[in-house]
Amino acid sequence: MKVLIFLGSTRESQPPKPSRLGARVATALLSHFKEEYADDDVELIDPLDYPTGEVFKPHFAYASGSAPKELDALADKIQRADAYVMVSPEYNHSLSPALAHLLNHFGSSLYAYKPSLIVTYSAGQWGGVRAAIGMRAFLSELGCLPVSAMIHVPRAADVLDSEGQCHPQQNTEKWKSYWQRGSSQLLWWAEAVRQHREVVDPHKLIGNFTHDPQQRNAPD
Template sequence: MATAPLKIVMFLGSVREGRLGLRVARFMKKQLEQSNHEVALFDPKEMKFPLIENPVFFYKDRSVLPEWMLTAEKQVKDADAFVIVSAEYNHSIPPALSNMMDYFGASAYSYKPSGIVCYSAGIYGGMRVAMQLRAFLGELGCLSVSNIFGIPEAQKAFDENGTPQNSHMESGAKKLIKQLDWHAHAMRNHRNTAGLP
């Protein structure tokens, strides 16, 4: 029996001018789609989440919220897993990323796995943000899988369209996706059995 495709929300962290993250996100989106996933890309530069005052679920009068934000909330709630594509800002989580993710309550993330894809223009591949993301994602309830896909010198790894420039990128993505899939299928089955959303 064929299983339904996994629904993935991918959060892109950077809003910097000339950001490399869009290359990485385009690549990961294609890799996930080729692996039978439905992917929604949340880009804070395009979606323009205001500086958070209240998360979406705080609003009793939901008519004051823009339609795109209500659609985004539904996509997060319906997701089976999350992929976080992030650089590091001051060796930490980019503020646009945490601001965007904080719009949705922890219950929307709970009992779903996440995968971390970090990158940098230098040789460390953004690993310092990955360590902080582990704690952040754990508190949201979407524990990250053990594999971290770190990409050093991302400007050399992908062209502007997200086309990989060496075979290591595809093999690294596949390792992360394999782990994410296992956890996402298991957790979806358990959520369905327990009657959780």
């Protein structure tokens, strides 16, 4: 199973303090997947590793062979993945602009017919839960429908250290059980979808929107 964990943060400066709190959450989840599902291929996708530029230009808008090689590589990873984990803070009760910016560089057909797991966090008490509600619609439009289990990490700096490990005062086993609920559901759906995709290719059955926005239109 191929799983991509998307980190929805590019803020390295302070405030907030500590900076890039989401890196702790994403690292904790990466460790969880590697410990619990050793046979799976799990990779952390950090938006700072990809040249998305100040002016938005999606990967599919480049002429053939002219896209940055990093975006080509990420497009291939997204297409080959079986499932996604989306890690986001909350901005104005919505998902991270950094996460939306990175995901929107790629067409929905790359994400389609695969499940996703929503993970949110915050420095305060709510754990980004309001952002998670909006993420359901956003990810559904990409075609990677979120599983019903969600993970929320309130006061993330008090839960996880800079290495993504639970602080000593935390109940590590309870947090592991909490991660497990989301990851188990994600991988159950990913396996089911992959098996059915081998029987019926949904891209051939339904078709992708590839050349004209009017493909979405109702008949005249």
